[in-house]
Amino acid sequence: MTKEEILQKLAELIEDCFDEEVTITRETVADDVDGWDSLGQIRLLAAAEKEFNIHFAISDVRHLDNVGDLVDVIDRMLNL
Amino acid sequence: MSFLQYPLDYSYLMAKRKKIRKQVMSNIQSPIKKRIAILGGSTTSEIAAMLDLFLLDNNIEVEIYESEYNQYWEDAVFGNMDLESFQPDFIYIHTTFRNIEVFPNIADSPEQVNQLLNSEFNRLSQMWTALSEKYSCPIIQNNFDRPSYRLMGNRDIWDDCGKSSFINKLNQKIYEYAAAHERFYVNDIDYLSAQIGLNKWHSSFYWNMYKYAMSMEAIPYVAKSVSDIVKSLLGKNKKAVALDLDNTLWGGVIGDDGIEGISIGQELPEGQAYYEFQKYCKELKNIGVILTINSKNDEDNALAGLNHPDGVLKPDDFVLIKANWNPKSQNLLETATELNLGIDSFVFVDDNPAEREIVNQHLPAVAVPAIGSVDNYIQVLDNTGFFETTILSSEDINKTQTYRENKKRNEFQNSFLNYEDYLDSLKMRAVIKPFDSLHLQRIAQLTNKSNQFNLTTKRCTEKDIEEMSQSNQFITLYLSLSDKFGDNGIVSLAAGEISGHELNIELWLMSCRVLKRNVEAALMNELVRIAKKKSIRTIVGHYYPTPKNGMVKDFYKEMGFMRIKADENGNTDWVLQVEDYSDKKTSIMINN
Numbered sequence: 221m222t223k224e225e226i227l228q229k230l231a232e233l234i235e236d237c238f239d240e241e242v243t244i245t246r247e248t249v250a251d252d253v254d255g256w257d258s259l260g261q262i263r264l265l266a267a268a269e270k271e272f273n274i275h276f277a278i279s280d281v282r283h284l285d286n287v288g289d290l291v292d293v294i295d296r297m298l299n300l
Numbered sequence: 301m302s303f304l305q306y307p308l309d310y311s312y313l314m315a316k317r318k319k320i321r322k323q324v325m326s327n328i329q330s331p332i333k334k335r336i337a338i339l340g341g342s343t344t345s346e347i348a349a350m351l352d353l354f355l356l357d358n359n360i361e362v363e364i365y366e367s368e369y370n371q372y373w374e375d376a377v378f379g380n381m382d383l384e385s386f387q388p389d390f391i392y393i394h395t396t397f398r399n400i401e402v403f404p405n406i407a408d409s410p411e412q413v414n415q416l417l418n419s420e421f422n423r424l425s426q427m428w429t430a431l432s433e434k435y436s437c438p439i440i441q442n443n444f445d446r447p448s449y450r451l452m453g454n455r456d457i458w459d460d461c462g463k464s465s466f467i468n469k470l471n472q473k474i475y476e477y478a479a480a481h482e483r484f485y486v487n488d489i490d491y492l493s494a495q496i497g498l499n500k501w502h503s504s505f506y507w508n509m510y511k512y513a514m515s516m517e518a519i520p521y522v523a524k525s526v527s528d529i530v531k532s533l534l535g536k537n538k539k540a541v542a543l544d545l546d547n548t549l550w551g552g553v554i555g556d557d558g559i560e561g562i563s564i565g566q567e568l569p570e571g572q573a574y575y576e577f578q579k580y581c582k583e584l585k586n587i588g589v590i591l592t593i594n595s596k597n598d599e600d601n602a603l604a605g606l607n608h609p610d611g612v613l614k615p616d617d618f619v620l621i622k623a624n625w626n627p628k629s630q631n632l633l634e635t636a637t638e639l640n641l642g643i644d645s646f647v648f649v650d651d652n653p654a655e656r657e658i659v660n661q662h663l664p665a666v667a668v669p670a671i672g673s674v675d676n677y678i679q680v681l682d683n684t685g686f687f688e689t690t691i692l693s694s695e696d697i698n699k700t701q702t703y704r705e706n707k708k709r710n711e712f713q714n715s716f717l718n719y720e721d722y723l724d725s726l727k728m729r730a731v732i733k734p735f736d737s738l739h740l741q742r743i744a745q746l747t748n749k750s751n752q753f754n755l756t757t758k759r760c761t762e763k764d765i766e767e768m769s770q771s772n773q774f775i776t777l778y779l780s781l782s783d784k785f786g787d788n789g790i791v792s793l794a795a796g797e798i799s800g801h802e803l804n805i806e807l808w809l810m811s812c813r814v815l816k817r818n819v820e821a822a823l824m825n826e827l828v829r830i831a832k833k834k835s836i837r838t839i840v841g842h843y844y845p846t847p848k849n850g851m852v853k854d855f856y857k858e859m860g861f862m863r864i865k866a867d868e869n870g871n872t873d874w875v876l877q878v879e880d881y882s883d884k885k886t887s888i889m890i891n892n
Contacts, residue, residue: 239318259345262506263314266516270311278508 221298226272226291233267234287246288272298304357305669306683308520317349324356331361332534332759337388338364339372341399342513350523351392358531369511372399376427379434389761390533391431392440392526396489396513397447397467404461413460421473428477428484436763438483440529443471445493445514448502482741483762485529485690489514492521528685534759535748538667538686539641540590542632543581544650545602545623549613550574551674554605555597565610573674578612580678585617587689588696590639590703593621594631594648619703628655629662639703640812642751642848647686649677693742695789705786706813712785720887723817726783729891730819732826735769735776735795742790743778746809751848753810755841755855760807773798775830779823781814781888788814792823801837808841808855821884824859828881837878845870859884 231244238255242248250256256264268290269275274297284290304313313320336351338344348364355362365386367375372393375383400420404413424441431439444467456462471490478486493501496518503515514522531537546553551563551570563571564578585591591613595602602623606615615621620638622631628650636643644665650656656668671680695702709726716722735743740762747760760768768774779792791814795807805827810819831839841856853872857863860881861874 233315236315236319237317239322258510262510262512262516263317263346267311267315269516276505278505281509 221295223291223295226294226298227287229271230268230287230291230294233264233271237264237267244287246286246291248287249285268294274298304354304524306680308524310517310520313350313353313520314346314516317353321353321356324353328356328359328361331356331359333361333363334389334530334534335363335365335386336390336392336530337367337383337386338392338394339367339375341370341372341393341395342507343369343511344394346512346516346519347394347523347526350520351526354520354524354527355530358527358534358536360531360534360536370399373423373427377430379430384434388435388437390438390440390530391435392487393427393442394513394522395442395444397444397463398507398513400444400467400470403463403466406461408461410460413466417466417469417473420470424474425477428481432483436483437761438485438533440485440487440526441474441478442487442489443474445489445501446498448498448504485533487522487526487529489522489525492518492525496521524685528688529690532688532690533748535745537688538589538647539645540592540619540635540639541581541584541647541649542592542594542635542666544628544652544655545593545595545597545605547651547674548649548671548677549578549581550605550608550611554601559604559608562605562608564605564608567610570674571610573677575610575612577674577677580681582612582617584687585700586697587687587692588699589687590641590699591618592635592639593618593623594628594635594650595623596625596628597623599623616704617700619700619707627658627662629659632659632663632666640752640815647681647684649681691741691745693745695742698789702786702788702813708785709783723887726785726817726887728781728783728817728888730782730822730888731780731891732777732823733780733892735765735778735793737766737769739778739790740765740769743793746790746793746811747807750809750811751846752812753815753852754846754849755808755852756806756844757846757849758807768795775803775827775834777823777827777830779819779826781817781819792819794823794827796827796839798834798836801835803831803836803839805839805841818884818886818888820855820859821886822888822890825883825886826890828876828878828883831878839876839878841874841876843870843872843874 227246234244234253235241238253238260240254242253250261265276265281272294274294280293338348344366348366352362352364365383365388372395401423402416402420404416428439446467447463450456450464452459452462456464457468459465474486478484501514501518506512506515543549551574552561554562564574565571566575581591593602602621603615606613620635622635632646632648633643636646643663647667647669648656648659649671651671659666660668667686669680669684671677713722744760744762744765747758768776774795774797776795778790780790781788792810793807794805796803796805841861843853843856856874861876863872864875865873
């Protein structure tokens, strides 16, 4: 899976989780999406775990500043 | 909503929650509105979100209060202004093994361990006492799950100092409390964690990051379990199962294979599976579920199959057997009418997806679980939570017998040309008494389950009934009916508030099992007699129409009341001058 495809999939998950139609790019941050608070983020991470068949470790998610960071983490985990 | 039934797809539920909720809300009709307070010992947000969804699926719309993080104990014991003004209808205490304050040390003596056990339990019961004193609503308490590790391996469960042993003992104390207290219910997360598997249940990631005490995957199961308890208490359990025969209660098709060809019994694996399922159905009957048959077969063949010596279920276990070549949806409608049960109280169990689809299409109110293969019938049915047993009364346990007696009554009636002679020959006896603590549960249960012969559809909690029964300002009456065929138990209720010389009837309902026997006449005669003794001069009654209670629109008129008011919604008020009342004819003898 390419990073572009990961971003695409994440965009779909974000749209579902927050029920918002927003254009998602690597630069998108939580503040850009209505309702994306810390509790919503947990849901997104859980959905991503299931979607990509991965398990996040604490170190993976500590310093996520934008969607691009999350794409990179997932990409790294998929290529292990 | 199929995604709200097992197996629960947590990521789908979580991701699509908002969409699902919108969809459910757009279809919902007159939901019951309740308030649930969640007192959590860990993060509860996702649990609240899921609980909301599962309850909506049961036509219950809730407002949810969540305590501040891990403030469950303080909220309960010290009180909380927000919680108090919230006035919960249910309180759910979401604790897990992580909330156990002190575990035994390895070197502790049995006495020390016991002391710790008692102090830990007292911390809990202190909470429950404080809550029941302030709120009197049902309390739903998690038991304790097992940790994700066993320090001493297998010894951990039997050594007094083991954590597993400690949790086990603590759980036993919770169960003893539950058995001894009404309005206290256990949410069995120990079972849920076993069902999903401890490896999936525990997630150190979600605990350490977000203080969720179980994984995201597990949360929908917890929420569904709590929702099952709540909807059961609100009278939303299903009441009857309509079972197919071929490949549902036995392997094979009896019309083709004959009695020797069907698989049922403990000799062979396939027969064993059907045997187990028949046994499970029989056990459902024992907790008050009505069993009926809905099969495409000649009746002779159906009965032959049910009389198979190696089967568990016999024709007598079923209140009604419909074995014919009519559409199964038609059979279901007729069954519902004949048994005087709402069509929405039925579960249709059939191995054939085509038959299931037909019923789904024609009767969307009927629950139609996708039962899969016979290896899974029991699990699928069990996981639906349709029969979550919160209250188990003797009426429940004897339900099938009661329905069968009713059938005999109907047949007996058909042998009479004159209906009045029939009623006389039933030799009916009624006990009519004020509400008392002995029958609290059953009375409250009746107010929540009766829909048709119900004048005001006033739903009461046990606390409401208790308050009415203890108040001098209320006249309360229950009517318990028996006849030559058996005892029906409590079948009718009336309650009214006194104001000066007027009695205002807030509650009048009757079980449909005793329609057309002049039970209402007997109850009204008694109510008026008591009213006279209390110097009441006028009695006021109300009729509030619902989609189900059309049959009692003119009830008060038939009782000799005069209509004094009607509004555009069909609500009517009626009045009776007590001195003008003459006893209504009834063949029921009062046997107080």
